Amino acid sequence: MAIDAGLRRLALRTLLASFPGPSAPDWATDLISDGLAGHVLFGFNVVDHPQLAALTAGLRAARADVLIGIDEEGGDVTRLAHAGGSPYPGNAALGMVDDTDLTRRIYRAIGAELASLSIDLDIAPDVDVNTDDDNPVIGTRSFGADPARVAAHAAAAVTGLQEVGVAACAKHFPGHGATVTDSHLELPVVDAPVGVLRTRELPPFVAAVSAGVRTIMTAHIRVPALTGALPATFSQPALVDLLRREIGFAGVVISDALEMRGSVDYAGSIPQAAALALAAGCDLLCIGARVDLDLVEGVAAEIVTAIGDGRLPLTRVEEAAERVAALAAWARPVPGSVDPDIGYPAALGAVRVEGSLDGLGAPLVVQLEAASSAAIGHVPWGLGPHLDSTEQIRATPAQCDAVSLTRRAGDRSIVFVGRNLHRLPGAPALIESVAAMAPVIVVEMGWPSKWRPRSARAFVTTHGASRANGRAAARTLFP
Template sequence: MTSLDDLIRSCLLPAVSGSGLTPWLRRQLETGMPGVLVLPGAVPAGRTDAAVLAGTVHGHAEDLLVAVDEEGGDVTLLDHAEGSAYPGSLALGVADDLELTARVATAMAEDLAAAGITYNLAPSLDVNSDPDNPIIGVRSFGSDPALVAAHGSAYIRAMQNGGIAVAAKHFPGHGATVSDSHHSLPVVPIDADTFRARELAPFAAAVAAGAKSLMAGHVLFPAVDPDAPASMSRTILHHLLRTEWHYDGVVVGPAVAMASAHGPDAVADAAVRSLRAGADLLLLGGADPQPLCDIIVAAVHEAVRGGVLDADDLARAAGRVAALRSWTGAARRSRGVGQEAAARAARSTGDVVLPGPAVVVELREDAHSQVGGAHWSIAEPLAALGLTAARITVGPSGDGPEEVLATTGSTPLVLAVRDAYRHPWQRTWLDRALALRPDAVLVAVGMPDDAALTDTASITTHGAGRVNTRAAADLLAGRP
């Protein structure tokens, strides 16, 4: 039988900052804590450090959550030192192309997966209805609830299809506030009808899109619950989300992290109130999560003894967190098997390791009606590794190699083809390109016969699937 201590600890997500995995945290991961939240200070080198830290975490258990805030734009962990490789939500909302939003989310999911991240505390589904909002702004898709709902849903589906669980935030909405909930309690004095029509619409869409979790906002809506912010409101988290919407995903509570600056009593109160309201997973902020954990365990024990909290509710919360872990673990295993197979199939001849970011030229034929229409790219997985300087696509009527390569200088060059041996224009193009740049690396993502078109460095992937092109990128990067 699971002890009360175990139930409590399985509902806590400790933050990792510059100190990394302490001996205490390693013990917790071995005995039931569900994972870690990685803060930028823990990974100063971004993707490289993130991958090392995530590998250490998953060494304790494959299904442990490795969570980050990776929204793109202004909020990034992987690219914190140099700025995000992706636009944030507002830019995507302005572009207003749902397919583009999905493509960006797919690429971000690939980057996160490559770094061992399994859980993204994004996207922000707040409707940015007050321009004086100090905390949302460009993190929102926009001020139109329908637009936010549409782009949020596209983002969620794409990221989760990429194997990364999301936590859509900040339920039920943080876009109409004029204060920062990290420093004071924002109050949104809107009526119940506006609350439902404007604030809730994107989150209803997120639930319909299958969002694995929602993060509660630390915001007070007096018309809905005058006594508690959403993160501690049973009216909002239980009656609305669980009972009315029948949502059974994980509800993330940020209140403990926000209370940590106000002393032990504030931490204890926030934890008990959040769990009683319906939160499943509490974020432990601060440099050292151990004292926060001890405070929460003691407070929850007392609340259960006093009848304030029901141990069965804690068990249900722990079960939802376990289901989230199971989903991310299955996604990692599926991705890992496919990547292993693709890596074992890839072959290289000559020195294919790039000395630096490369210009990637992809020769593309019109797709067959049954084969070849699926997306493929060598430039994208290379970009995730920081090795794409530029991407150029050439079709049957495109520019010749003299024009395309005129500005590449001595920048490393990758030529990606698919069954070029069967297409005269591609063979001719490659012959001329390789005469100009015999140092180019040829990557064949179709039949391996293409490798015979060069007598220098080449890679054959035996397929153009995402795992195949990732395997080629790993070889180009010199990764094992």
């Protein structure tokens, strides 16, 4: 049965879709003409800058004020540089350097690059306070574990992006840093009193709002003391009572991708999740990465149905669409000079060395591989591109044998490189076994936990695994 054309258009005004490939299919541009708020770009949409500029120009030809968003956090999460790694360090490195003006300039540089490509919404910065070393999805995307430091850098990042007319997005409200599960895969729970949230999770969001952040993204997490049985994305106490009324945010609330298990497992389907999110106070719904015309039409139809049966007040959808329109009117990317050269010295300043690197010589480098989180995707990392003649091995811990590695190294040192080595199955035992037999240096490119391997000569932390971080680590080992 055909749905009301006016209500369909209203529903589309609250949606961020996506599409596969380096060029937009006709349905993606047709939806823009029909009122779709915008599209989010992913790595599979990006080949190079000329191609991406042509892609965004085609989207804007369908409607000039279409929102074009991207998750460009710098550091480990990059879409523009997904083929080779970001030239900028991520938030953990910036938090370690702790120079808020540098953070502002890094984010301004990211914003200037996006502006040159006619992208006007950066779904960044991540302002979660990463208080759990075992957090599988935030980690180095966070400015740190101290709420005051994260708050200061959150404000600086927002300022840098928005100085060039690119809307920033503080995420993931009310805070994803204390979780030990990934909301892409399940619904995490933060079992903390609201008072703890106010002192631990919320200060960065308050700082971002004070800095004028235009959008805030929800988290598909459950906080029983605040949201009850609901994910925060579907919770009026979280999005209206806390974020709107208490914190005073007047901008656009964006849902995290509705395709994620933390959302869809509760709602039952992506269309049902969309209706719940709008009713709870979201204004702009990010559908996800795997989107086609049928899905977008299904989401729009469910929103219209929810309006008709009373689950979703018409005025709520109109309010959401008006906020999204105001965001699109504000966003005016200002192309400026892009300065990727500031990334490397910033990354170098974040490197910390415990122990001694003297006499390292020409070691055997062993990069211990592990699956990337869904947020990061498949982005190259490590020391490989920055070492010329040094012998390197890439393997999982299960593929390595301590005795064989020691024999292969001979009288050379062994450098283990990894991300989140403390929770990579088999990695701590392997490294400590080798360190008992040979000189070992460890380079940790993930979140720096409290674990330190027994008998290792040195432990190097980079606070990220971007291309800039890898170059900085290589320079530290081999000055």
